[in-house]
Amino acid sequence: NSQVPPPLIWVIERCLAKDPQQRYFSTRDLLRDLAAIRDRMSDLQSSWQETRPSNLPAPTTALVGRAKELAAVTQLILRPGVRLVTVTGPGGIGKSRLAIEVARELAAHFTLGVYFVPLAAVSEPGLIIPAIAQTLGIHETHGQSPLDALKQNLRNSMGSPALLLIDNFEHLVEGAPLLSELLASAPSLKVLVTSRAALRVSNEQEFPVPPLAFPDDNSAVSTENLAKFSAISLFVHRATAAKPDFELTDENGPVVAEICARLDGLPLAIELAAARVKLLSVSAMHTRLVSRLQLLTGGARDLPARQQTLRQTMDWSYDLLTEPEHKLFRRLSVFLGGCTLEQVEAVCDAKEELGIDILDGMASMVDKSLVRQTEQADGEPRFTMLETIREYASVKLCECGEEPLARRAHAAYCLVLAEEGAAEDKGTSQTAWLGRFEKEHDNFRAALDWLIETNNADWGLRLGMALFRFWEMREHLCEGRDRLGKLLKLQGASAPTKARVRGLLAAGVLAGAQGDFDVSDALFQESLAIARQLGDKQSVAVALNALAVNGRDRGDLAKAHALFEESLGVWRELRDSPAIARTLSNLANVAKLQGDFPYAGVLYQECLSIFRELGDQGGYAWALNHQGDVAREQGDPAAARSLYEQSLATFRQLGDDWGVSGSLADLGNLAKEQQDYRTAETQYRESLGIFRKLEHKRGIARLLEAFASSAAAQSESERSLRLAGAAAALRQSIGAPLVRAEQAKLEQSLEKARRAVPTATGRNAWLEGWVMPVEKTIEELLRATPEASQTAD
DSSP: OOOOOOHHHHHHHHHHHHHHHGGGGGGHHHHHHHHHHHHHHHHHHTGGGGGOOBBOOOSSSSSOOOHHHHHHHHHHHHSSEEEEEEEEOOSSSSSSHHHHHHHHHHHGTTTTEEEEEEOOOOGGGGHHHHHHHHHHOOOOTTOOOHHHHHHHHTTTTTOOEEEEEEEEGGGGGGGGHHHHHHHHHHHHEEEEEEESSOOOOOOOEEEEEOOOOOOOOGGGGGGOOOOTSSSHHHHHHHHHHTTTTOOOOOTTTTHHHHHHHHTTTTTTHHHHGGGGGSSSOOHHHHHHHHHHHHHTTTTTTTTTTHHHHHHHHHHHHHHTSSSHHHHHHHHHHGOOSSSEEHHHHHHHHHTTOOOOOOHHHHHHHHHHSSSSSEEESOEEEEEEHHHHHHHHHHHHHHHHHHHHHHHHHHHHHHHHHHHHHHTTOSSGGGGHHHHHHHHTTHHHHHHHHHHHHHOOOHHHHHHHHHHHHHHHHHTHHHHHHHHHHHHHHHOOOOOOHHHHHHHHHHHHHHHHTTTTTHHHHHHHHHHHHHHHHHOOOOHHHHHHHHHHHHHHHHTOOHHHHHHHHHHHHHHHHHHHHHHHHHHHHHHHHHHTEEEEETHHHHHOOOOOOOOHTOOHHHHHHHHHHHHHHHHTTTTTTTHHHHHHHHHHHHHHHHHHHHHHHHHHHHHHHHHHHTOOOHHHHHHHHHHHHHHHHHHOOHHHHHHHHHHHHHHHHHHHHHHHHHHHHHHHHHHHHHHHOOOOOHHHHHHHHHHHHHHSSOHHHHHHHHHHHSSOHHHHHHHHHOOTTTTTTTTTO
């Protein structure tokens, strides 16, 4: 059907109209319109295929011997009416690997995306929904819980299907009803779970993963036919990886089959055994393994038989390690999300008493399949453990009494790493340290969990403060608030310390970023009171500045002005030139919003002088940029452009991507106001590309709003509203709404577009932008035509 479809909402309104003259005259007309809408949605879904979001981990090994199970689970997920599938089985049976491959196969069927949610590091059922929301990039806004935010976001998907793969659920089964609640609110959502036990909730479809196949009587099976059994195929595949010249022969085939039978066809147990062919012949391995399994048949009777087998196999692998390797293996369990050689050395051999070279030790762990190695972009190897192996190592760590010291060493290293990284929070190094922090995020979480668990509020607050800027810049706003809240509660209000002052300030900033100004104000006020009690003038000035920012963002400019003046007075008393310059800039910003442009100009001029005297080129560039804002507001576009271009040139020279993207956006806004839309959108594109590289979602939202305003000014009404819908969805997903003044300015710029199209058409365009994957929207905007990329004369 090549017909341009009517808006879906318009069709619904015609169906529900009270006036018969406004309804459809025939079923044929209704079906025609619905068919056109269906075809249009199909076209849209097809066009989104290439940018469909997915965070599935890349497989490190081939999936061997699971073709039948892969097909079965895939068909089960696709079956109409099946919403929740739980892949069950003991540790080491291959649940996660199978589920990831299923999700990869199904990606084309889920236009809203396929998402991997690992729960191994999640410590309590109440954190399940926040973990899912964070994976989807969704955070609650003011007065909204993570569950409500998640429900709303999925409801707004207009029926686009999504698949969640939730891994390692077994220790959180009490939270399973949350999944049922989530599924009830999102009809197009399907969930694939891996767990050692079924969730026991309504409408759950359980798929028990069977062991790999092995012959019952291998003596009568030829070598050629032995290789067809999935357990033996896996053994050969992994053995060949460890020893390239390994072959299945008439001599070793029956022994390999016996080993696989003794290991009950458990993939992880087979992999651990196969890794030994580098050091042991198959016959020697069989002798040692059988002896070990027979020795342990009387133990762990409370575990399922196959779970006993895996434990016994891991005991066998563990006992074959040297004593120094034992220590290293146990201590590696404190890392979540992997580690580098440097981290292993700092945490596992902090006192240099391990008795083994770290490089040799890690090579041994990799050779024995106890640890997996991946190469990073910078060439540095990173090591990870399968969760089942990590759990085993963790148990061994507890049994030998080493856990407190190992966890403390891990927390200490994380604290040093975070504080050193936070010290780099400036200029050109921002992107680098943010990337490092993202990579170590699970380790930081584990360290914070342990510090909270052991009531170590001092270290905890230090680590929280070091992570504060990372949480704020990468929009982990809810997580930061939650962690800081727990630490502040742990410390208690009776502890009037500088650490508490800083923690309250950080928590307040994160609350303010979510528009939760009442909570933010209360936190700032408590921080201010303690700072005054301690006679800490520097913290007093910071708290006053924070309260002023809140006042400005709430629209209370008189209060903001007074508080900035008070903060400035304290900084002048302390003779802190950088802080004086920053506060002058904040005060000038409020003066500009109040319409007092001459006063704003004087303040910015003083600010410039200080930064010039300090040799702070970044601060100087930002002050130039802000002066450009004043010139623009005063109706002097030539002066504004000159100031913006000077600022941009300085940021480019410094390699400061954040400054470059901000100045480009301001130059684009100036060009748009001059009705030079081609230049404006060229500059918006470059700015958007930089924010995308920085992974700064609020910056991306700002540029989507800029494009929407530009389209509205050019009478591209539906495009404008579609882009505004995409920006609104992105802001809602990260829980960072526009402040009141900016929201009013945006609404004013979109008014022309809203008036130009019927209400239903505008609403439909907005919703189309809301549900379109943001990456698809970005790709469309960055795909400029030659004419659009030229600068107008």
